[in-house]
Amino acid sequence: MNTIRPLVAGNWKMNGLSVGLEQAKLLANDLAGSQQYKCDVMLCPPATLLAQAHWQLKGTKVALGGQDCHSAVSGAHTGDISADMLKDAGAIAVIVGHSERRTNHKETDAQVSAKATAAHNAGLVAIICIGETLDERKGGKTLGVLTEQIKGSVPAGSTASNSVIAYEPIWAIGTGLTPTTAEVAEAHAHIRAELSKVMGSEGPATRILYGGSVKGSNAVELMGVANVNGALVGGASLKAEDFMGIIKAYA
Ligand code: 13P
Secondary structure (H helix, E strand, O other): OOOOOOEEEEEOOOOOOHHHHHHHHHHHHHHOOOOOOOOEEEEEOOHHHHHHHHHHHOOOOEEEEEOOOEOOOOOOOOOOOEHHHHHHHOOOEEEEOOHHHHHHOOOOHHHHHHHHHHHHHOOOEEEEEEOOOHHHHHOOOHHHHHHHHHHHHOOOOOOOOOEEEEEOOHHHOOOOOOOOHHHHHHHHHHHHHHHHHHHHHHHHHOEEEEEOOOOHHHHHHHHOOOOOOEEEEOHHHOOHHHHHHHHHHHO
């Protein structure tokens, strides 16, 4: 029995100019219809669009999140954005430790953990990303990698209300490849068990999202797997119609 309210979050990554917010408005209109979907919906546009999106989406069912934050509250960090700034712009959450940041910016588990703490301190939900590479999967190391990432990236003070875990196998991101449902079930069950070790009684109530090539055509299957409490969606979140195709898994 799964009583956790799922979350379907869209990560626009480095895509989207202000004209792209038309899609966010379309999404909000679709969600305002009579059909009630049994999930929360969030968009994480680039930081440049947050404030504008906030005003456009106020009062709708589309919540907003940032894609990354700095671990410090403020200071001499040119080009960086603090969790407080994201909150001020209208975000209620922030993705931390996305594999693209871990890879492109060499972010470590310790940095991801510090960012999650900064998010918590600012009153934001930290969406903490973990996931294995293809080599790690082929080498049978997936569960061990996930254990290490959880231990290192989920800070003390994490609760089911202030944290969401996103399991994103790196080889499934933007490739059209997805793990089998058995592989997803195994990874999510393992994450659930590890969360209980680091978060105690909050572990069983914490949302664990699956991310990596989620589309309308595979959403029902993936979202139906035990311990999958929603999705973190990249490419298919850019167009309202495609994103709705995933949200409809929760009709
Ligand atoms: P895709 O849905 O494009 O595979 O991206 C997944 C992702 O990285 C979401 O954060």
